[in-house]
Amino acid sequence: MFRTVLIANRGEIACRIIRTVRRLGLRSVAVFSEVDARAQHVALADAAWTIGPASAADSYLRIDRILEAARASGAEAIHPGYGFLSENAGFAEACADAGIAFIGPPPAAIRAMGSKAESKRLMEEAGVPIVPGYHGEAQDEAHLADQAARIGFPVLIKASAGGGGKGMRPVLRAEDFAAQLAGARREARAAFGDDRVLLERYLQKPRHVEVQVFADSQGKVLHLHTRDCSVQRRHQKVLEEAPAPDLPPALRARLHEAAVAAARAVGYVSAGTVEFIVEGNDAFFMEMNTRLQVEHPVTEMITGLDLVEWQLRVAAGEPLPRLEAPPPDGHSVEVRLYAEDPAQDFRPSTGPLRRFALPYPAPDLRIESGVREGDAITPFYDPMIAKLVAWGPDRGAALARLGAALGECRIAGITSNLGFLQRLVAHPAMLAAELDTGFAVRFAADLQPAARPTPALALAAAALEALLPAPGASSDPWDRQDGWRLQGGGSQLLLLADGEAVHRLLLTHTGPGWRVALDGAEAMLGGRRLDAALQVVLNGVTHRIPVLRDGDAIHVAVPEGAWTLRLRDPYLPAGxxxxxxxxxxxxxxxxxxxxxxxxxxxxxxxxxxxxxxxxxxxxxxxxxxxxxxxxxxxxxxxxxxxxxxxxxxxxxx
CATH class of the missing domain: 2.40.50.100 (RNA polymerase II/Efflux pump adaptor protein, barrel-sandwich hybrid domain)
Structure with missing residues (x-):
């Protein structure tokens, strides 16, 4: 086994690998860009080396700087995590040339599966079924248009060199092909430096089902069961589960066999994922990811295995620790918590995490995150901020556990997909396993936040936050802003906006609290600050309400859910x-x-x-x-x- 391992990645995957390295009694070395100098993975590692500016192209993608850090730190092996350089055959070769073990598959396997066109040719030769399409070298627009017409619309344009939904465009009509081709090429060039594409028949209601495989250098290849990753937005996964539900036993067995055959066909070693499109009782090879996947924790939860440990042992020349896959135990579901706005087509959100509280891990709940409260979400990297992974004896129990965990999350300062995920795991179609890659689009109206009246308690808590002195504020009575008067109570007007709705609160100081005229009704309000919340007394009933102030935005969490209310200037001229x-x-x-x-x-x-x-x-x-x-x-x-x-x-x- 290696004594020192360098992790050539960042975020939650770097933290996850460092923890396994530490558990095995090995030394971990982190690398970081200038903007990540105070990141969590840097704090966790035994040593950390800076490799360049914030841009990934100038830091995490700089092979020379990563190898320099490895040599200087005495690292004997490099784990690339996923993304960045994990599927870069040139990086794997550079590690070998430097005498440093690359914890992943051989460069030839990465190269063979890195080209979608080449991988499909290899799979066809190996007897693995593929989707009808065009995977040729000719890339001029006229030829591609002719091939699309031959396949028949709708077709799917896919970047030949990429993944993660980049450079992927469905085309429903022939007249849209040229514009979608240009967009797919532009996106592929920006993401992968390669604008070649392939074409496939666009299946109408496919499921995205994958098989985790693992192989050692002695020729042993295992499958570690299926995962379903059908729930996606913008062609990127947002919920994954294992094992894939509602697959006929014969089809499941065929997927296992095809995945093992795919790995053998390219002389694979280490962890990999063979992905399939499944529609009805048919399954077609889609691609192979030659790395650890984001969703690997659901496989670990149902097998009890540590796939990172397996990667380390196999890279050190050891055989697979098991001769066959353990049977799946129960069910596991994972969701990806993103800094993004589902109401704005999942537009990424940047800024400081003013509040970031996740539930405590437990045997049936795994939390993985690379950020902490106070960290900034920057525009330089992927907007995923955490993964929540739940286990249950069956699928229903796992979804229920996950829903309860999401209800404990508190996030403020950036916009997140937390509400979207809560509605997703509770949706009747999700509970019934009615899965396909169009799930999020088909149920978009259900998954987006519905118009809902603002609870009086949320308005009261926001008003109290605006009225009470901030922690550490001056105790001078002349600095008070709560309506106090020497003789009689003063009144003030607060405007609190919940989206387009604006609520008028007229508050009159009454000594121990305030009399509130709220949208035509009257109430009595009082309370005080607690350590991490407000004690809100509304009409004689006491509540403990988590509240966070961020400029004019006030984030409150009440029993009905989380609300963000914004203070408006009551004296702003109309219009x-x-x-x-x-x-x-x-x-x-x-x-x-x-x-x-x-x-x-x-x-x-x-x-x-x-x-x-x-x-x-x-x-x-x-x-x-x-x-x-x-x-x-x-x-x-x-x-x-x-x-x-x-x-x-x-x-x-």
Whole structure:
């Protein structure tokens, strides 16, 4: 076994690997970019080396700097985690040339499976069924259009060199093919430096089912059961479970056999995942991920295995610790907690984590995160902030445990998909295992936050937060802002906005508290600050309410759920908030990849004006109404900060 292991990654996967390395009595070395200097994985490791600026291209993708850190730290092996360099055959070869073990498959296997076209050719030769399509070398637009017509619409365009949904576009009609091809190529070039694509028949209601495989250098290959990863947004997984539910036994056995055959066909070693599209009783090979997967914890939860430990042992030349897969024990479900806004097409969110509280781990609940309260979510890396993995004796119990855990999460400072996940795990179709890759789109109306009245307790808690002195504030009575008067109680007006709804609260100080006129009804309000919450006394009933103030935003958690209320200026002139609505700005820092309009051009509501790339995502800037382009604030290729003008529109004549 190795004595020192360098982890060439960041975030929750780096933390997870470091913990296994420590449990085995080995020494861990972390690498970090300048923006990650105070990251959790740096604090956990025995040693840490800086490798460059925030941009991944200048740090986590710099093979030379990672190898330099490995040599300087005395590392004998490098674990790439997932993402970044984990599926880079050149990196695996560079490690071998430097005399450092690469904890992963051989470079030849990475290279063979890294090309979707080549991998499908190999799988076809190995007898593994593949989806009808085009995987050839000719890449001119006319030839690809002819091939798409031969396959028959709808077709799916996929980046040949990539994964994670990048460079993937479904095309339903022939007239849309050219535009979608251009977008897929642009996205693939930006993500992988390679704009080649392949085409496949686009199945209407497929499931995404994968098989975890593991192989050693002695030629032994095992499957470790199935996972279902059908629930996705923007072609990226958001919920995974093991074993895949409701598969006929014969089909499950065929998937196991095909996955083992796929691994043998490329001389595979280490952990890998063979992914299939399943529709009805048919299964087609999709791709093989030659690395550890984000969702590997659900497999560990039903097998009791530590796949990172297996990777370390196999990379050190040891045989697989078992001769066959242990039978699955119970069921496990994982969700990915992202800094993103589901109501804005899952647009990534950046900023400081003002509050970040997750439930305590337990034998039936695993928590994996690479961030802590107070850390900043930056635009440089993937927006996933945590994974919650639940186990139960059956699928229903696992989903119930996961739902309870999500209810204990508290997040403020950034927008997250927490509410989306809570609705997802409780959805009747999820409970009934009615799964396919269109699940999130089909039930979008159910999974997005529904219009709901703001609870009086939430308004009362937000008002109390605004009235009480901040911790450490001046005790001078002349500095009080709670309506206190020397003779008689003073009144003040608070406006609290919940989305488009604005609530008017007239508060009159009455000595021990306030009399509140709230949307036409009266109540008595009192309370005080506690260590991490407010004691809210509403009409004589005492409640403990977690509250967090972030500028004008007040985050409250009441029994009905979590609310974010915003203080509005009651003296703002009518219509004042509409100023500047014609200026469309960058919602987060990123790079402008396309500007699709010119100054003076007439545009229609919903028309795409520009495309911004940030946090591995393309964001489309669209016209909120019909108008005329008055000014362009940027050009294609520009790097922009949050709030930078992209396009300014004026009303048409």
């Amino acid at each position: 004042g908030e509409a100023v500047g609505q014609g200026r469309l700005a960058a919602p987060i820092p990123g790079r402008v990849v396309q500007v699709l309009v010119k100054e003076g051009e007439n545009v229609s509501r919903g028309q795409v004006l520009a495309v911004l790339e940030a946090m591995k995502t393309e964001l489309r800037i669209t016209a909120p109404a019909d108008g005329v382009v008055a000014h362009l604030g940027c050009a294609a290729g520009d790097s922009v900060e949050e709030g930078t003008e992209i396009v300014t529109l004026v009303a048409p004549d």
